[in-house]
Amino acid sequence: MSSELSQPTGEATRDWMIVFEGVEKRFGDHVVLSELDFAVRPGEHVTLIGPSGSGKTTILRLLMTLEKVNAGTIHVGGECLSHVRRNDQLVPADEKHCRRVRKKIGMVFQQFNLFPNMTVRGNLIEAPTRVLGLSKAEANARAEELLEMVGLGEKIDAHPTQLSGGQQQRVAIARALAMRPDVLLLDEVTSALDPELVAGVLKLLHDIGETTDITILCVTHEMGFARDFSHRVMMFDGGRVIEDAAPEELFTEPRQQRTRDFLRAVLERH
Amino acid sequence: MLPDNLGTFLSVLWEGVPETVIATVGGIALTIVASFVAGLALLSPSRTVRVISRIYVEGLRGTSEVVQLFWLFFALPILVGFQIVPLWGGIIVLGLNHGAYGAEIVRGSVQSVPRAQYEGAIALSLSPAARMRRVILPQAIVEMIPPFNNLFIQLLKSSSLLSFVFVNEVTRQGQAVLVPLFTAQSFTILLLVLLIYLVLALIITAVMRLLERMASTRLGRRPSEQARRKRVTGAV
Numbered sequence: 001m002s003s004e005l006s007q008p009t010g011e012a013t014r015d016w017m018i019v020f021e022g023v024e025k026r027f028g029d030h031v032v033l034s035e036l037d038f039a040v041r042p043g044e045h046v047t048l049i050g051p052s053g054s055g056k057t058t059i060l061r062l063l064m065t066l067e068k069v070n071a072g073t074i075h076v077g078g079e080c081l082s083h084v085r086r087n088d089q090l091v092p093a094d095e096k097h098c099r100r101v102r103k104k105i106g107m108v109f110q111q112f113n114l115f116p117n118m119t120v121r122g123n124l125i126e127a128p129t130r131v132l133g134l135s136k137a138e139a140n141a142r143a144e145e146l147l148e149m150v151g152l153g154e155k156i157d158a159h160p161t162q163l164s165g166g167q168q169q170r171v172a173i174a175r176a177l178a179m180r181p182d183v184l185l186l187d188e189v190t191s192a193l194d195p196e197l198v199a200g201v202l203k204l205l206h207d208i209g210e211t212t213d214i215t216i217l218c219v220t221h222e223m224g225f226a227r228d229f230s231h232r233v234m235m236f237d238g239g240r241v242i243e244d245a246a247p248e249e250l251f252t253e254p255r256q257q258r259t260r261d262f263l264r265a266v267l268e269r270h
Numbered sequence: 271m272l273p274d275n276l277g278t279f280l281s282v283l284w285e286g287v288p289e290t291v292i293a294t295v296g297g298i299a300l301t302i303v304a305s306f307v308a309g310l311a312l313l314s315p316s317r318t319v320r321v322i323s324r325i326y327v328e329g330l331r332g333t334s335e336v337v338q339l340f341w342l343f344f345a346l347p348i349l350v351g352f353q354i355v356p357l358w359g360g361i362i363v364l365g366l367n368h369g370a371y372g373a374e375i376v377r378g379s380v381q382s383v384p385r386a387q388y389e390g391a392i393a394l395s396l397s398p399a400a401r402m403r404r405v406i407l408p409q410a411i412v413e414m415i416p417p418f419n420n421l422f423i424q425l426l427k428s429s430s431l432l433s434f435v436f437v438n439e440v441t442r443q444g445q446a447v448l449v450p451l452f453t454a455q456s457f458t459i460l461l462l463v464l465l466i467y468l469v470l471a472l473i474i475t476a477v478m479r480l481l482e483r484m485a486s487t488r489l490g491r492r493p494s495e496q497a498r499r500k501r502v503t504g505a506v
């Protein structure tokens with residue numbers, strides 16, 4: 001490996017919240033991402049678009065350490081997420097290292113993934129008390145505040161199964177924020193919702209984007225939201241970034257034919 | 271049928287009930303412990319741990335329970351030089367044997383919890399132990415209860431094997447005490463023995479149903495009774 005990679009906390013990575021360098025991800029023989037390089041600034045909102053199977057969700061899953069890279073490195077907040085140094089060599093990160101670094105990162109899933117064996121309150125205070133070491137009182141105060149913010153203050157003692165999809169997703173967003181992450185990953189968070197519930201969740205995310213300085217990486221098919229919300233949009237195809245531009249530019253004057261085709265197909269469907 | 275003998279039969283059989291109940295409850299307690307230890311070990315990231323657990327499961331599941339019991343009572347004392355109290359020995363054999371079956375129940379139920387639940391727990395940085403204890407197991411336990419109900423009833427019935435090693439439980443009270451005295455009424459005596467097992471089995475089922483309802487309520491699911499009916503109707 002090059003000497004660059006063995007110096008993960010150099011100047012270059014300091015100005016960036018997320019850095020992918022030469023990342024490759026395969027599932028068996030199927031190459032999902034190849035030689036992927038990109039970087040995201042602190043506080044930036046980046047939306048990943050592209051046809052399904054283009055590797056967008058895989059990028060979020062790599063950041064959440066739900067998948068491991070086959071090659072290349074990932075840095076988050078100046079720290080290497082994918083590898084650790086051992087005897088002057090970079091080796092794939094172990095569970096212990098992942099656990100430490102992933103605290104900076106939160107994720108909201110398409111299917112919410114709330115824990116059905118806990119109330120809404122339990123879902124929100126479990127990790128802050130257990131992982132961050134907050135007291136019950138502190139965690140409860142934070143949970144109440146966040147639920148108020150997502151408009152579900154009165155549902156704190158409800159069971160997740162008693163909530164609508166939109167409400168469950170709001171709880172999931174509050175649960176991710178309760179960990180005070182530096183980076184928030186949004187994986188098609190409105191795709192499983194009934195159409196009439198989508199707008200409310202998107203409005204909430206928009207407000208979160210406006211009022212916090214969290215770095216947000218978002219995979220979505222909601223192009224209107226991508227346009228309003230993002231500072232940058234990256235178009236993926238075949239495991240590579242084929243276009244990376246401000247939303248005004250990418251949505252109005254896409255440079256790549258592939259991007260134009262994709263946008264036309266998506267807009268027709270909606 | 272002689273009604274005056276019926277009282278004698280019942281009182282003699284009744285004397286065996288405590289032993290049967292102790293063997294069953296003790297066996298169930300050990301089964302639960304063995305099932306969870308071995309079942310979770312089957313899912314361990316360490317190959318060595320998995321192999322050890324697999325040897326236990328296949329070893330006890332694949333050999334005769336009666337021979338295990340005989341081995342513990344008649345062979346082991348020759349080796350170690352002392353005899354285990356029969357009831358305790360019975361509990362050990364019942365518990366370890368059924369624990370081998372229970373390990374597969376635990377493993378299967380844990381694996382049936384959706385992958386998304388693990389991922390939700392990872393995304394919140396919960397440690398592997400907290401993921402299992404706080405998120406996965408509480409959901410898996412609901413799935414475990416019905417198969418464990420079967421297993422516990424089988425264990426209750428297997429407790430009659432303890433009559434072979436001279437534990438004065440219900441079967442022995444009937445077979446070795448009453449039948450030789452009232453051979454002509456064997457039909458009635460053994461029918462009473464069967465009924466006692468049936469009543470005990472129904473008690474186990476009632477307790478397990480209650481536990482299942484409690485566990486499903488905690489997960490915010492519909493009451494299991496309704497769910498079951500719905501599933502059966504759907505299947506037909």
